[in-house]
Amino acid sequence: MTAVIELKGVAKRYENAGAPALGPLDLSVAQGEALAVTGPSGSGKSTLLNLVAGLDKPTEGTVTVAGQQVDRLGEHALARFRRERIGMVFQFFNLLDDLTVLDNIQLPAQLTGSSRRKTQARAQELMEVLGIQKHARAYPGRLSGGERQRVAVARALVNRPSLLLADEPTGALDSASGQDVRDLLVDLHRGGQTIVLVTHDPALAEACASRTVHLVDGHVALDSRAEAVR
Amino acid sequence: MTGPLLRVVRSGVGRRRVQTVVIAIATMMAVAAAVVAGSLMVVSNAPFDHAFAAQQGAHLTAEFDPAKVTAEQLGATGQLDDVTASAGPYPATVIEATDSSGHRPPAMTLVGRTGPHAEVDDLDLTAGRWARKPGEVVLTSSYQGPAFKLGDTLTASGTTLTVVGFATSASKTADLWATPAQVRDLASQEHPVTSQMLYRFDSAGSKGDIAADRKKLLAAVPSGALLGTQSYLDTKRAADHGAAPTIPFLVAFGVLGIVMSVIIVGSVISGAVGTSLRRIGILKAIGFTPREVVRAYVAQALIPATVGIALGVVLGNLLAVPLLDDTEQAYGTATLSVAWWVDVVVPAGALLVVGIAAFVPALRAGRLRTVEAIAVGRAPRTGRGQWAHRAAGRLPLPRAVTYGLASPFAHPVRTLAMLLAVAFGTIAATFAVGLTSSLNEVSSIQDPESRSAVTVFTGGPSVAGGEHVPAPGTPEPEPADPAQVSAAIKAQSGTASSYGMGQQDATVAGVSGTVRATLYQGDSRRGGYAMISGHWLTGAGQVVVPGQFLETTGTEIGDTVRVTVGKESAGLRIVGVAFESSGGELEIQANLADFPAARPQEFLVNIKAGVSAVSYAEKLGARIEPLGAEARANSPSQQDGLVLILNAMAALLTLMLVSVAGLGVLNSVVLDTRERVHDLGVCKALGMSPRQTVSLVLASVAGIGVLGGLVGVPAGYALHGFVLPVMGHAAGTGLPRSVLDVYDTPQLLLLGLAGLAIALLGALLPAGWAAKSRTATALRTE
Known part of the structure; x- marks a missing residue:
């Protein structure tokens, strides 16, 4: 199976910190796979996600995503890479409060220079699928946590990314909304979307992921795929 | 101040280094501009009287045999x-x-x-x-x-x-x-x-x-034994007359500088405190009292501002020295220095402005309920500016640009401060360009005699190049025959054209005392004054007068006045009002032909291209000296020096004001970028490229720049239109249209772009910072 993510000998050290925050580690994620990255606070989960998204650069090793060696890309190419290949969902939604729901969803497509008609059609389609079309003209501040996260998921998917990265997507939600988002991720995975999910929540990992990697102190303590092979 | 409070202040100053540096620099520039502006306003106030008092000037200068x-x-x-x-x-x-x-x-x-x-x-x-x-x-x-x-x-x-x-x-x-x-x-x-x-x-x-x-x-x-005396009152009148035109100019720049300084300092400080509301909330949550919070934030603003003020006073004094040197030359007065009280009042005023600007938002923050203060910056923002995002989103422009264009509406007060800074900078630029053009035009038209390359003196009282200084106790030399001199000039190779000119005291019916009459012989158009209205002399029976003459005599163009020169009288029709800056003295221009007994005392000669004025004067001098006349090559007039000085002052003052405006924009954009760093991080995480981020930040000030230009150019134009006639009035003359109408449309359009340029230049640095900021860090910022 083709690897969408390929990490080789990746380590990340922050300035003035002794031990590396992550790695060195090797990791590959296949297309269509849903990987849950779990672990305690400070285990390197978010660092791993940032490296994959090209938001940060590794101190050692190479990060290849969808055939592109991300760690060698310049800022401009990284921006293009993110907008074309990656969709991101954050714990605190990170919606822009000044923009309506529709404008938030359309933003990544507009940054690529996609036509107004195409962008709008895609946004409408996603809002329908995610059941938020009635909020198209509303501002994020007026929505519930679950609705906001649905908007964030729609925004992440608007450019049909190869990879969906979700950082604690249910961390800021009540249990009903959390269940909503969990179902949504399951549906996306079933539809073939490659997902990397960072979470503290074992139930979420179990429900959504086809594979789980447990990090401790920046190293892979457990990889369910390797366990299965064994 | 208690230990914890000191630590809060120190960490606040140290942590926000960019903000601290911007506060210090903006305050420094504003204070420097205010010191320069204040000094110029002080020295513009009765410069002769101050210099005269400082030098223990002579009330009477007496010459004895x-x-x-x-x-x-x-x-x-x-x-x-x-x-x-x-x-x-x-x-x-x-x-x-x-x-x-x-x-x-x-x-x-x-x-x-x-x-x-x-x-x-x-x-x-x-x-x-x-x-x-x-x-x-x-x-x-x-x-x-x-x-x-x-x-x-x-x-x-x-x-x-x-x-x-x-x-x-x-x-x-x-x-x-x-x-x-x-x-x-x-x-x-x-x-x-x-x-x-x-x-x-x-x-x-x-x-x-x-x-x-x-x-x-x-x-x-x-x-x-007493040969003659000179009263200081005459010197004072001449000095005041020379200084008068520059005073409204300096006052206009001074007022602009001070108003801008207050706006910039006020907005910089209040903005800095206003963006710290969340930190203030946290301090209160951990036990700081409202009074301690207010003291901490006022102190936090005062520390960099005080450093900026101190540096600004030093810089202001350094910049004022060459300007005051220029002013000294312009006024012809004694050595001028920055008045000590300017160095006291400006920093004290700046500290007061800083204190008030910091105190008001700090007090508001101190009184804010803790949860509310903490919520600022975390909770979704209120609907301010959302309509602007909706409207801008419909524009057929790249999304990063439309997003930036709508941003200013989220902070109307900060936007207004930025708009004022840009508008004042544009006013200063527009005013300075107009003033420089006007002064250059005045320089080229006010001294028509200087347009001639060579002046030939026929003897007798001299009339050009300054005050007549008769040799004490010596008779005036016998004048040369003007007809012979005129013939010699015509015969001299290199002569292009010439006209004769003489000055006489004249009396005019209805005017008490005498007026100075300049009488022309030949085609004097080349030496004619610029006209405020009517036309220059075209033949006998005509007279050209200054505006003040019409006021004094109650006449108007077309009226006939009776002019007596010596024993000859003629009824002369007023054909034009001339621009001349000889001051309060009434001076009329007429034809020598109307007063046959009068003689030209000078001939003003225009020479052919490529001929050296000095060698022409030498050769002509050899020919006419036996006749009792002499020829001099004309040197640039002293008035040109004054115009050059005023031009240099306008350029320096404008540069300072535009820099202060740019710093005001820089500060506002830094505040804005800090506040929006998280949003910018989100945009970058979604794929906004560095170039798009720069476009977004620049677009956020572009509208303000355009609007500032639209406000500033007409205001600068109006200020020029107001100050120039005041300057002319102070110099005792109206001004011809060529001096007032100095702007042309392309120039005004370019000046309009000055507002945009100030805004973009001010925003360029923070735009670069925003583009370079680490996305992962920005996303963690709340």
């Missing part, structure tokens, strides 16, 4: 009733010098003094040193500039004189000074040595007082 009164007798006049101080006697004479390039300045009064300092007329040595030995002279500072520099030479009566210094005399007691022995050496039969005495009197406030003092002097010396 040393053959008729001894030095002891003159010394005794210092003890006369009402004389409070005296200086002299100094040997004095008049010299006619030639500079190293062959130009001949007007006759100059040379006075012998052993040093610049005296009880009366305590000179300011503005450059170089005092003359120590024969062959050295000190020139009056009004000559300092392109025409004369230290080390230049003058030749008089075959003696070479080296300029070793420049000095300023508020009382205008001499044009140049040398050692007493040098004065005696340079005296001639035509210009013998006289004794100059300088007096200060107890009562010298009016013409009557001075006349009474003069009478006492006259009575105290032998008959015929």
Whole structure:
């Protein structure tokens, strides 16, 4: 199976910190796979996600995503890479409060220079699928946590990314909304979307992921795929 | 201040380094601009009076005949009733010098003094040193500039004189000074040595007082010993007249500078405190009292601002020195320095503005409920500016640009402060460009005689190039025959054209006293004044007058006035109102043909292209000197120097104001970028490229820049339209359209873009920071 993510000998050290925050580690994620990255606070989960998204650069090793060696890309190419290949969902939604729901969803497509008609059609389609079309003209501040996260998921998917990265997507939600988002991720995975999910929540990992990697102190303590092979 | 509070202040100052540096720099520039502006406004206030008082100026300058009164007798006049101080006697004479390039300045009064300092007329040595030995002279500072520099030479009566210094005399007691022995050496039969005495009197406030003092002097010396006197009131009138046009200009720039400084300092400080609300909330949550919070934030703003203020005072003084030097030359007054109280009042005012600007939002923050303060920056923002995002989103522009365009509406107060900064910067630029163009135009039209390359003097009283200085006790030389001189000029190779000119005292029916009449012979269009209305002389029976003449006589163009010159009278029709800046004195222009007995005293010669004025004057001089006339190549007028000085001042003041405006924008954009760093991080995480981020930040100020230009250009235009006539009025004249209508459409469009340029330049740095900021870090920022 083709690897969408390929990490080789990746380590990340922050300035003035002794031990590396992550790695060195090797990791590959296949297309269509849903990987849950779990672990305690400070285990390197978010660092791993940032490296994959090209938001940060590794101190050692190479990060290849969808055939592109991300760690060698310049800022401009990284921006293009993110907008074309990656969709991101954050714990605190990170919606822009000044923009309506529709404008938030359309933003990544507009940054690529996609036509107004195409962008709008895609946004409408996603809002329908995610059941938020009635909020198209509303501002994020007026929505519930679950609705906001649905908007964030729609925004992440608007450019049909190869990879969906979700950082604690249910961390800021009540249990009903959390269940909503969990179902949504399951549906996306079933539809073939490659997902990397960072979470503290074992139930979420179990429900959504086809594979789980447990990090401790920046190293892979457990990889369910390797366990299965064994 | 308690330990924890000190630590809060220290960490606040240290953590927000960019903000701290921006506060310090913006305050520094604003204070420097205010010090310069304030200093210029102070020195513009009665410059002659201040210089005269500082130099213990002479109320009366008297010339005595040393053959008729001894030095002891003159010394005794210092003890006369009402004389409070005296200086002299100094040997004095008049010299006619030639500079190293062959130009001949007007006759100059040379006075012998052993040093610049005296009880009366305590000179300011503005450059170089005092003359120590024969062959050295000190020139009056009004000559300092392109025409004369230290080390230049003058030749008089075959003696070479080296300029070793420049000095300023508020009382205008001499044009140049040398050692007493040098004065005696340079005296001639035509210009013998006289004794100059300088007096200060107890009562010298009016013409009557001075006349009474003069009478006492006259009575105290032998008959015929007093050759002439010069009252400081005449010098003051001339000096005030010269300074008057510059005062509205300096005041306009001064007011602009001070208003801008207050706006920038106020917005910088209040913005800095306003963006710290969440931190304030946290401090309160951990136990700081509202009063401690207020004190901490006022102190946090005061620390960088105080550093900026201190540096600003130093910078302001450094910048003011060359400007005041220029002003000193423009006013022809004594050495000017930044008034001590400007250095006290400006920083005190700045501290007050900083204190108020910090106190108001800090007080608001201190009174805010803790949860509310913490919620600021975390909770979704209110609907401010959302309509703008909706509207901008519909524009057919890249999304990053439309997103930026809508941003200013989220912070209306900050946007208004930025708009004011840009608008004031544009006003300053527009005003300065207009003023420079107007001054250059005035320079080119106000001295029509200077357009001629060579002036031929036929003898008798001179009329051009400054005040007439008759040699004391000597008869005027016999004038040359104008017809012969005119024929010689026409015969001289290199002559392109010439016209004759003479000045006479005239009387006009309805005007008390005499007016100065300039009478022209030949085609005088080349030497004609710029017209405020009507036209220049085209034939006999016409007269051109200044605007003040119409006011005084209640006449208008087309009316006929009766003019008497000598024994001849003529009814002359007013055909035009001329622009001339000779001041309060009424002067009319007419044709010599209307007064056949009058004679031209000068011929103004225009030479063919490629002919050297100096060599032409030499050759023509050889031909006409036997006739009793002389030819001089004209040098640039002193007024050109004043215009150059004002142009330089306008450029420097504009640069300062535009820099302050740019810093105001920089500060606002830094605040905005800090606040939006998280949103920018989100955009970058979604794929916004660095270029798009820069576009977004620049677009957020572009609208303000355009609007600032749209407001600033008409306001600067209006300010120019208001100040120029005031300047003209102060100089005692109206202004021709060519001086007022100096802007053209492309220039105004370019000036409109100045607002955009100020805004974009101010935002460029924070735009770069925003583009370079690490996305992962920005996403963690709340």
